[in-house]
Amino acid sequence: MGGGFGGLYAARTLKSAPVDVTLVDRTNHHLFQPLLYQVATATLAPTDITAPIRWLLRKQRNTRVLLAEVTGFDLDGRRVVCDEGALELPYDYLIVASGARHSYFGHAEWEKVAPGLKSISDAITIRQRFLMALERAEKAASEEEKRRLLTFVVIGGGPTGVELAGMIPLITRRTVPAEFRFVDTTKSRVVLLEGGARVLPTFDEELAAHAHRDLVEMGVEVRTGAMVTNVERGAVTVGGERIEAETIFWAAGNECSPLGAMLGAPLDRAGRVQVEPDLSLPGRPEVFVVGDLAEMHTGGKRVPGVAPAAMQSGPRAANNILRLIEHRSTVPFRYRNKGDLATIGRHRAIAQLPSFRMWGYPAWWFWLFLHIMYLAGFRNRLSVLIEWGYSYFTYERGARLIAGGKGLNR
Amino acid sequence: MGGGFGGLYAARTLKSAPVDVTLVDRTNHHLFQPLLYQVATATLAPTDITAPIRWLLRKQRNTRVLLAEVTGFDLDGRRVVCDEGALELPYDYLIVASGARHSYFGHAEWEKVAPGLKSISDAITIRQRFLMALERAEKAASEEEKRRLLTFVVIGGGPTGVELAGMIPLITRRTVPAEFRFVDTTKSRVVLLEGGARVLPTFDEELAAHAHRDLVEMGVEVRTGAMVTNVERGAVTVGGERIEAETIFWAAGNECSPLGAMLGAPLDRAGRVQVEPDLSLPGRPEVFVVGDLAEMHTGGKRVPGVAPAAMQSGPRAANNILRLIEHRSTVPFRYRNKGDLATIGRHRAIAQLPSFRMWGYPAWWFWLFLHIMYLAGFRNRLSVLIEWGYSYFTYERGARLIAGGKGLNR
Numbered sequence: 001m002g003g004g005f006g007g008l009y010a011a012r013t014l015k016s017a018p019v020d021v022t023l024v025d026r027t028n029h030h031l032f033q034p035l036l037y038q039v040a041t042a043t044l045a046p047t048d049i050t051a052p053i054r055w056l057l058r059k060q061r062n063t064r065v066l067l068a069e070v071t072g073f074d075l076d077g078r079r080v081v082c083d084e085g086a087l088e089l090p091y092d093y094l095i096v097a098s099g100a101r102h103s104y105f106g107h108a109e110w111e112k113v114a115p116g117l118k119s120i121s122d123a124i125t126i127r128q129r130f131l132m133a134l135e136r137a138e139k140a141a142s143e144e145e146k147r148r149l150l151t152f153v154v155i156g157g158g159p160t161g162v163e164l165a166g167m168i169p170l171i172t173r174r175t176v177p178a179e180f181r182f183v184d185t186t187k188s189r190v191v192l193l194e195g196g197a198r199v200l201p202t203f204d205e206e207l208a209a210h211a212h213r214d215l216v217e218m219g220v221e222v223r224t225g226a227m228v229t230n231v232e233r234g235a236v237t238v239g240g241e242r243i244e245a246e247t248i249f250w251a252a253g254n255e256c257s258p259l260g261a262m263l264g265a266p267l268d269r270a271g272r273v274q275v276e277p278d279l280s281l282p283g284r285p286e287v288f289v290v291g292d293l294a295e296m297h298t299g300g301k302r303v304p305g306v307a308p309a310a311m312q313s314g315p316r317a318a319n320n321i322l323r324l325i326e327h328r329s330t331v332p333f334r335y336r337n338k339g340d341l342a343t344i345g346r347h348r349a350i351a352q353l354p355s356f357r358m359w360g361y362p363a364w365w366f367w368l369f370l371h372i373m374y375l376a377g378f379r380n381r382l383s384v385l386i387e388w389g390y391s392y393f394t395y396e397r398g399a400r401l402i403a404g405g406k407g408l409n410r
Numbered sequence: 411m412g413g414g415f416g417g418l419y420a421a422r423t424l425k426s427a428p429v430d431v432t433l434v435d436r437t438n439h440h441l442f443q444p445l446l447y448q449v450a451t452a453t454l455a456p457t458d459i460t461a462p463i464r465w466l467l468r469k470q471r472n473t474r475v476l477l478a479e480v481t482g483f484d485l486d487g488r489r490v491v492c493d494e495g496a497l498e499l500p501y502d503y504l505i506v507a508s509g510a511r512h513s514y515f516g517h518a519e520w521e522k523v524a525p526g527l528k529s530i531s532d533a534i535t536i537r538q539r540f541l542m543a544l545e546r547a548e549k550a551a552s553e554e555e556k557r558r559l560l561t562f563v564v565i566g567g568g569p570t571g572v573e574l575a576g577m578i579p580l581i582t583r584r585t586v587p588a589e590f591r592f593v594d595t596t597k598s599r600v601v602l603l604e605g606g607a608r609v610l611p612t613f614d615e616e617l618a619a620h621a622h623r624d625l626v627e628m629g630v631e632v633r634t635g636a637m638v639t640n641v642e643r644g645a646v647t648v649g650g651e652r653i654e655a656e657t658i659f660w661a662a663g664n665e666c667s668p669l670g671a672m673l674g675a676p677l678d679r680a681g682r683v684q685v686e687p688d689l690s691l692p693g694r695p696e697v698f699v700v701g702d703l704a705e706m707h708t709g710g711k712r713v714p715g716v717a718p719a720a721m722q723s724g725p726r727a728a729n730n731i732l733r734l735i736e737h738r739s740t741v742p743f744r745y746r747n748k749g750d751l752a753t754i755g756r757h758r759a760i761a762q763l764p765s766f767r768m769w770g771y772p773a774w775w776f777w778l779f780l781h782i783m784y785l786a787g788f789r790n791r792l793s794v795l796i797e798w799g800y801s802y803f804t805y806e807r808g809a810r811l812i813a814g815g816k817g818l819n820r
Contacts (some may be wrong), residue, residue: 046811
């Protein structure tokens, strides 16, 4: 269950197997999460990076798709409880792939002020706030208010934070300046706050330093070792300093889906389920956990919570189920690291692959190529290609919609 | 003010005039309203039929765009009050083009159950409800519940109602059936209720009859002379009969923006401002009202509340302002009726033009051509063309997104 990379790829693996598959997700769509920041920054439309799960699996006759919220498990009775008990699904084998959300490290009240970026609704919220800040700056009465409205703080220097922070100056400096009469959007300030010693800590130090320099050249104020101690409406406090900013985005941490805790297995600090090497739940050989929700290991090293790990662990769990049905023993999961990629801005990216590293132009084109390749469904791929082609040559953004009156009065 | 057809076309008319123009709208986007029903039925994405007003007017250096809500007027002091007084805009000349919303004829409580279709948020709401009904039917326990979930009632037989009702069977019969396992979506029931004697009353009787037959052939149950006496969650009562339906859409009536009443001029029954022949407010030669908000006449006949009337009256008001500045007398508005168009479904449409009438294939292609021509901004035109081409050949719909968990638990 779960319509992300883990669940979807697991379901696809079972395509021609003699089993009945039910995929449950609380949304109707599969989301291509790696491009979510592009929706948040008004470059792609929400429909460009989503596809109905039902549509993706329409030709798989042994599979049904249910839009429902899983709210509990009856592991002894082998049932999944949905919609607070309104629906119960019996199972012989179960794969749990419900992923992660952002974590506010115990400060749940920060979420309202500093939205995170995990779902398509999150992206629409961030787009709304970002565009509204510019609109409000245009009608602001005082210079001080304008400054606050044109200050954007991104908390967290991982890939999501870097990508978000990198897109903002591109838009405020290149896309929109000619459209505003009373405010100079090129004077916008973008601050990226990272608590650790450097941005992109999962990358090589040298590559991360490259990305850091790129961000600074693009006009992002990068602060490392910056521990955020308070987030409130209109300001972030970091190391005693108070930064006045209307718009604050959160990209600092993940926390697993609460479903992990309902499985009754030991969890790690981030709430990930500690699974057996074959991805099954300790003591429950018929239940598997994959993707961001599982704490998986390969060669003694922890597997990172990235899309390729989900794409690989889903099929592994599915194949192990097929082996169990055939009374064969399961196979341990081995993560094959195909490399890490992060994009920083136009013509700027870094790529860390098993056999080589890239940065700048080639890395950016490589990133572009890979993401278009992986986009699920031919349709979206074409439409993303057009949007990107258009943005690339004109610097315009195709999806600058503030829907309805929402956000107008906040 | 107003970023619809009336306001936008008025602002464009003033492009090279020696005046300072301020366009105020409570959203950031111009909406191509004639295609709104295509967003509601998941064919086009919201960003396909919207464009930031700011972007549309970016090259017009004498014009500024403000995202604000007009909340009142000080006509003697020549000021527009925005955002409950937070912002006041002085003016020498004023054009009011704030349009219309749907009217529930005194039953405001029906709005929650039966949403109407005027804004992009409305369209997203309708899309959400339509898609959720199918999702819920797939997991419904009883046949009775399935039937209720697969019954769609559209109230109002004008162009919007006909277009909405026509799209639903296209999707339930052609686009999605292969994706559902437990429910036969081709058995969906679509009921179109019209209080008057026939659908599309503004068209020739013969053409309207054509459209009526088309709807019936497509599988829509059309009922004329059907007065709705009650709308509640899960049912519509019409002429003593209670139709059980989970999904109910409202396309029955318009009501003007409340700003009309704040102008202190006489209104007609629908809330339209009764303007002078030159579109000015009686006794206020410096204030003009255009578009759906104005009750305009040409040759003794009332001008209908359609997009072309707004596109023509906006520039007329703008030109009259320029004439007043040059101390010349104003010119009365003359509506040139270029014809009426309504589309019913694939290859089905009707067109009533001054010199000829069309239906079926040619009318449908004509409709397609005209709407692509009129779409504001080159970008959207291209992307709509692609979406339509794709839908035309594959019957797929490109925008079947239910965002977030919204609507899940209703």
